[in-house]
Amino acid sequence: MKRIILNETSYFGAGCRSVIADEAKRRGFKKAFFVTDKDLIKFGVADKITEVLNNASVPFELYSDVKANPTIANVQNGVAAYKASGADFIIALGGGSAIDTAKGIGIVVNNPEFADVKSLEGVADTKHKAVPTFALPTTAGTAAEVTINYVIIDEDAKKKMVCVDPNDIPAVAIVDPELMYSMPKGLTAATGMDALTHAIESYITPGAWVMSDMFEYQAIEMIAQNLKAAVDNGNDTVARENMSQAQYIAGMGFSNVGLGIVHSMAHPLGAFYDTPHGVANALLLPYIMEYNAQSDAAPKYRGIAKAMGVEGVDAMSQDEAVKAAVEAVRALSISVGIPQKLNEIGVKKEDLHELAVAAFNDVCTGGNPRTTSVDDIEALYNLAY
Ligand SMILES: NC(=O)c1ccc[n+]([C@@H]2O[C@H](COP(=O)([O-])OP(=O)(O)OC[C@H]3O[C@@H](n4cnc5c(N)ncnc54)[C@H](O)[C@@H]3O)[C@@H](O)[C@H]2O)c1
Numbered sequence: 337m338k339r340i341i342l343n344e345t346s347y348f349g350a351g352c353r354s355v356i357a358d359e360a361k362r363r364g365f366k367k368a369f370f371v372t373d374k375d376l377i378k379f380g381v382a383d384k385i386t387e388v389l390n391n392a393s394v395p396f397e398l399y400s401d402v403k404a405n406p407t408i409a410n411v412q413n414g415v416a417a418y419k420a421s422g423a424d425f426i427i428a429l430g431g432g433s434a435i436d437t438a439k440g441i442g443i444v445v446n447n448p449e450f451a452d453v454k455s456l457e458g459v460a461d462t463k464h465k466a467v468p469t470f471a472l473p474t475t476a477g478t479a480a481e482v483t484i485n486y487v488i489i490d491e492d493a494k495k496k497m498v499c500v501d502p503n504d505i506p507a508v509a510i511v512d513p514e515l516m517y518s519m520p521k522g523l524t525a526a527t528g529m530d531a532l533t534h535a536i537e538s539y540i541t542p543g544a545w546v547m548s549d550m551f552e553y554q555a556i557e558m559i560a561q562n563l564k565a566a567v568d569n570g571n572d573t574v575a576r577e578n579m580s581q582a583q584y585i586a587g588m589g590f591s592n593v594g595l596g597i598v599h600s601m602a603h604p605l606g607a608f609y610d611t612p613h614g615v616a617n618a619l620l621l622p623y624i625m626e627y628n629a630q631s632d633a634a635p636k637y638r639g640i641a642k643a644m645g646v647e648g649v650d651a652m653s654q655d656e657a658v659k660a661a662v663e664a665v666r667a668l669s670i671s672v673g674i675p676q677k678l679n680e681i682g683v684k685k686e687d688l689h690e691l692a693v694a695a696f697n698d699v700c701t702g703g704n705p706r707t708t709s710v711d712d713i714e715a716l717y718n719l720a721y
């Protein structure tokens with residue numbers, strides 16, 4: 337049996353954020369709890385939403401206590417603020433951090449027995465849908481607006497908790513590339529490579545099937561064709577729009593079939609060093625693609641190479657196609673300025689074993705196409721060091 341969970345309604349295209357007001361009216365909502373973060377206020381992105389709300393006289397309460405790689409406290413403070421606000425729906429604006437925080441808030445408000453947040457890790461048995469949420473991504477990106485996952489740091493345990501829960505999916509996704517124009521080059525590159533990692537990991541996960549393949553192949557192709565242009569010129573409206581859609585398409589797939597150990601290994605880097613999620617994935621991806629090529633997923637590397645735009649793939653042997661796929665991904669990563677070694681981003685060699693144990697226990701490990709171990713993962717960290 338296969339299962340697909342997607343938003344109730346999704347909007348795409350430059351300026352589509354204007355639908356917030358109509359959607360709120362149509363659904364009978366009275367007051368918004370507006371979750372975003374401080375940088376999005378500073379960069380004027382939050383203003384683009386408050387303008388829509390003010391023009392339509394939709395009252396709102398702003399909540400911006402969200403750090404990149406959000407914490408349990410960000411969620412719990414948000415729950416208290418939501419309850420005090422009198423709001424009846426959530427607007428989440430941001431990268432994965434703000435949207436994930438909003439998901440956690442929406443779940444805990446309607447499922448108060450999970451108020452500790454820690455008990456939401458993994459597949460949580462919540463009984464009620466989250467507070468209805470409109471999610472507007474500002475990065476391209478995590479696809480948090482269409483996934484059934486959210487990722488929260490447990491600071492005491494120094495752990496990134498992946499929470500998987502169909503009840504958390506935002507009711508409405510509003511994918512407006514104009515909200516992404518202000519991303520600096522490094523953020524565009526890192527978040528775009530995160531989207532590519534989603535597409536590749538879920539293209540080769542054992543649970544992949546015709547429908548997820550359809551999404552992921554298309555996402556890989558669109559990212560290969562548009563990421564560098566979006567990094568080189570943040571005002572390239574075509575590249576920005578294509579990236580906004582590519583990351584969503586990747587999310588339609590990976591949310592439903594899962595990821596692999598690139599994400600398992602990226603999460604502890606976020607928990608230990610606050611490494612930006614996209615940088616961690618992008619750096620690790622080529623090394624782990626090589627490792628995972630020794631699995632039943634090997635034939636699918638031909639598809640990855642093709643979608644990446646490599647010429648002459650049909651005439652290649654399987655080994656050549658694997659190499660071509662990995663090299664194309666590495667070349668894209670280098671071309672957008674991603675660091676290629678863990679020692680360049682502040683990772684400490686003496687932590688590698690502890691990181692490997694945490695990565696092995698991550699929820700995403702179950703989706704990896706090659707059976708792995710703590711030793712293998714530690715060897716991969718060493719290789720990337
Ligand atoms: N829910 C999911 O399915 C899922 C999937 C992958 C990753 N994640 C999680 O998402 C988080 C990462 O999210 P992210 O990579 O989108 O970054 P982010 O949300 O952490 O944002 C990083 C920084 O960029 C700023 N920023 C975002 N958009 C901007 C814009 N348009 N202009 C200027 N600045 C902007 C933010 O304010 C923040 O300071 C991690 O915690 C990761 O684990 C979640």
Ligand SMILES: [Fe+2]
Nearest residue numbers: 478530534613
């Ligand atoms: Fe990711």
